[in-house]
Amino acid sequence: MVRLSTGTFRCVLLTPAGKLLDCKAGALVLPAHDGFRGVLRNHAPMLCKLAGGIMQVKDIVGRDDAFFLVDGGFARISENFVTILAHEVTTFEGMEREQAEKIVSEARSVLVGDAYIRTQTGTADAARAAQLVKLARLSSILSNE
Amino acid sequence: MASTRQILDRRRAVRDIGKVTxxxxxxxxxxxxxxxxxxxxxxxxxxTLAQLAYLIVTAEKTIEHPLMLDNKSDCNAILAIGSDRGLCGAHNANICRLIDVHVDMARRFGKKVKIYAKGAKVIGYLKNRGIRLRETYEDFDEVPSPRQVQVIADDFMAQYAAGRIGRLAVVYTRFFSPASQRAQTLMVLPVAELIDDLTTRATVIWPWELAFEDFLLSPSAEKIFDSLAKMMVRASLSACFLEAALSEHLERVVAMRNATDNADEMAGELTRQYNRARQANITEELLEIVSGTIT
Known part of the structure; x- marks a missing residue:
């Protein structure tokens, strides 16, 4: 039987606006360009391009799991140190509940509104809005209906 | 000598200016x-972006990318970033001087220049000089949002890839530290020069983690470099706007602090003048009473 690698590794999320996460995590799910990619301790050195999607950081030492909506970027894995570079990241962490709910309601209005039907750009916005609603569910902003 | 009323009016005006500054x-x-x-x-x-770029371009396999190659176009683009408001020392004057140098150099070497500008002061200067502006950015205040930067960067990259511009230079005030800011030109396209600039400005370029280990690249190096180059151009443009705004405000803080200090000093001097004039008036009146003369 294959044993999964146990233990933690350092995970850092960097954006031009600042460092959004610096923690010791047990597992990481990255939205890679070719699908989701899991990272555990002792992962091989890798440089990977990210696509738009939700990044999940699990089994974080001393806190709950974290979720981020990443709009492309790169992940570099080297000697149990994962650095994620992303230009635009959305997270509900540290956000007031009212503000989070406003974002989610705007996302939902994109999903069901005219913009969804009307334009090509609307399609891109709708995809992002769907991801935002999913992020809200993962971050416990919304209950799993 | 000015009358006491004139001195008081002047002191009030100086104090008002001091409050504004x-x-x-x-x-x-x-x-x-x-x-x-x-x-x-x-x-x-x-x-980290610089480290990634360094790792990719120093890999064994040489990367050929349209944004890396010189496209031999005879037209250069200049993005000039100034400020909308004045009273910030030589902030805009230094930018204008650098643009003049670029325009003169382009004329001497027979090249065309497309100028893109941000900041009312710089735009006004260029218009006064009769230099035609290709585009001005009015849809954001000082620092553009990530989406706005993406639109600007994508436009320049498309022009470069199509051979409509041979170089993209950003003329802005670079913020090195709170003690040092300087107007300079950053060559953004072709990206080879940008990588050179990023890697030499990075504060940590040879840490232990930059050892040349074998990396698994996903997707291929060329595809990663394509995205990396685009991210570098966007991030650099974003950083240029931010540093220009940062430098502008720091220069304004220094200029306005000096102006406030000068206003305080001048108000103090006017107070002394006023007291002296008032005292002189009292003395004169006393002398008139004592000597019994009426003027």
């Missing part, structure tokens, strides 16, 4: 703190 100093100090926090927060991002 003090307010401007406070406003710019707050904006400066906000931008400085953003700047320090992003430092690690740019360092």
């Amino acid at each position: 003090h307010t401007m100093e406070t406003v710019s100090a707050v904006r400066y703190q906000q931008y400085y926090k953003k700047w320090t927060g992003g430092e690690q991002f740019y360092d």
Whole structure:
């Protein structure tokens, strides 16, 4: 039987606006360009391009799991140190509940509104809005209906 | 000698100006703190971006990418970033001087220049000089949002890839530290020069983690470099706008602090003048009473 690698590794999320996460995590799910990619301790050195999607950081030492909506970027894995570079990241962490709910309601209005039907750009916005609603569910902003 | 009323009027005017300059100093100090926090927060991002670019371009396999190659176009693009408001020392004057140098150089070498500008002061100067502006950015205040930067960067990259521009240079005031800011030109396209600049400005370029280990690249190096180059151009343009705003506010804080100090000093001097004039009037009146003369 294959044993999964146990233990933690350092995970850092960097954006031009600042460092959004610096923690010791047990597992990481990255939205890679070719699908989701899991990272555990002792992962091989890798440089990977990210696509738009939700990044999940699990089994974080001393806190709950974290979720981020990443709009492309790169992940570099080297000697149990994962650095994620992303230009635009959305997270509900540290956000007031009212503000989070406003974002989610705007996302939902994109999903069901005219913009969804009307334009090509609307399609891109709708995809992002769907991801935002999913992020809200993962971050416990919304209950799993 | 001026009358006491004139001195008082002048002192009031000086104090009012002092209040205005003090307010401007406070406003710019707050904006400066906000931008400085953003700047320090992003430092690690740019360092890591530089490290990634360095790892990719120093790999065994040479990467050929349209944004890396010189496209031999005879037209250069200049993005000039100044400020909308004045009273910030030589901030805009230095930018204008650099643009003049670029325009003169282009004329001498028979090249065309497309100028893109941000900041009312720089735009006004270029218009006065009769230099035609290709585009001005009015849809954001000082620092564009990530989406706005993406639109600007994508436009330049498309022009470069199509051979409509041979180089893209950003003329802005670079913020090295709170003690040092300088107007300079950053060559953004072709990206080879940008990588050179990023890797030499990175604060940590040879840490232990930059050992040449074998990396698994997903997707291929060319595809990664394509995205990396685009991210570098976007991030650099974003950083240029941020640093220009940061430098502008710091320069305004310094200029307005000096102006406030001068106003305080001048108000103090006018108070002394007023007291002296008042005392002289009293003495004169006393002498008139004592000597019994009426003027």
